[in-house]
Amino acid sequence: MLKPLPHVVEISTVPFTMTESTPPGSRAAARTAAIVNAVLDLLREVGYDELTIDAVAARAGASKATIYRRWPDKRSLVCDALVARSREVALPSDALSLREDLIRLVALMAGLAEMEQVPAFASLLAAAQRDPVIAETLWGVALEPRRQECRDVVHRAIGRGELHDPAQAGRLFDLIIGEALVCYLIHHRHFDTAAQAEFVDAVLLPTLTHPRS
Numbered sequence: 001m002l003k004p005l006p007h008v009v010e011i012s013t014v015p016f017t018m019t020e021s022t023p024p025g026s027r028a029a030a031r032t033a034a035i036v037n038a039v040l041d042l043l044r045e046v047g048y049d050e051l052t053i054d055a056v057a058a059r060a061g062a063s064k065a066t067i068y069r070r071w072p073d074k075r076s077l078v079c080d081a082l083v084a085r086s087r088e089v090a091l092p093s094d095a096l097s098l099r100e101d102l103i104r105l106v107a108l109m110a111g112l113a114e115m116e117q118v119p120a121f122a123s124l125l126a127a128a129q130r131d132p133v134i135a136e137t138l139w140g141v142a143l144e145p146r147r148q149e150c151r152d153v154v155h156r157a158i159g160r161g162e163l164h165d166p167a168q169a170g171r172l173f174d175l176i177i178g179e180a181l182v183c184y185l186i187h188h189r190h191f192d193t194a195a196q197a198e199f200v201d202a203v204l205l206p207t208l209t210h211p212r213s
Helices: 028-051 053-060 064-070 072-085 098-116 118-130 132-159 169-188 193-209
Strands: none
Touching: 028 053, 028 064, 028 072, 053 064, 053 072, 053 193, 072 098, 072 132, 098 132, 098 193, 118 132, 132 169, 169 193
8 A cells, every 4th residue: 555645845946957056057057957857857768766877877978976976876866856847837826717727727737747757757656655755855846836736726716706615725636636647647548638628627617616516
């Protein structure tokens, strides 16, 4: 049985091309970005367990010594790459209706699922069961921001008078994550814009606006 990931909200999210040791535009920043991108590419291709420092070095065109000077092991390297990626996406806050917000939210989360490859994400979930540091990072930088966006969507809808229960945010997160996992991991089908709109209209809106039914 999978153990629940810890609920960790506050975690460092410093992008790794912008630290004090790697100023923007420097050769060090470019090298760090290449290493981070190589990690993310390999996670998508082979998953966490099969990812190696040798493969990252070869993909990034960097030496293993360069990588080990900054990251002591694969775990720290992968965690840093996840943190770097987490800063690249955000949900706009100017939607005028709950439906518009939901369409945007589902599109964002479906895009992340497709970009990151659900099987690779599943490999990280499996690694998180064994390693609390990976679990903390995965929750803080991959899952908690999406939970916060679900809370924001629900709170905006409450402000517009479309919803009334803040607790619906948790249900919203579970429904979208579940749909993405089913689409990509079980059925291996593309969750395109038409399917996203149908999911919003047939599942999310009825569930959120008529929760007791």
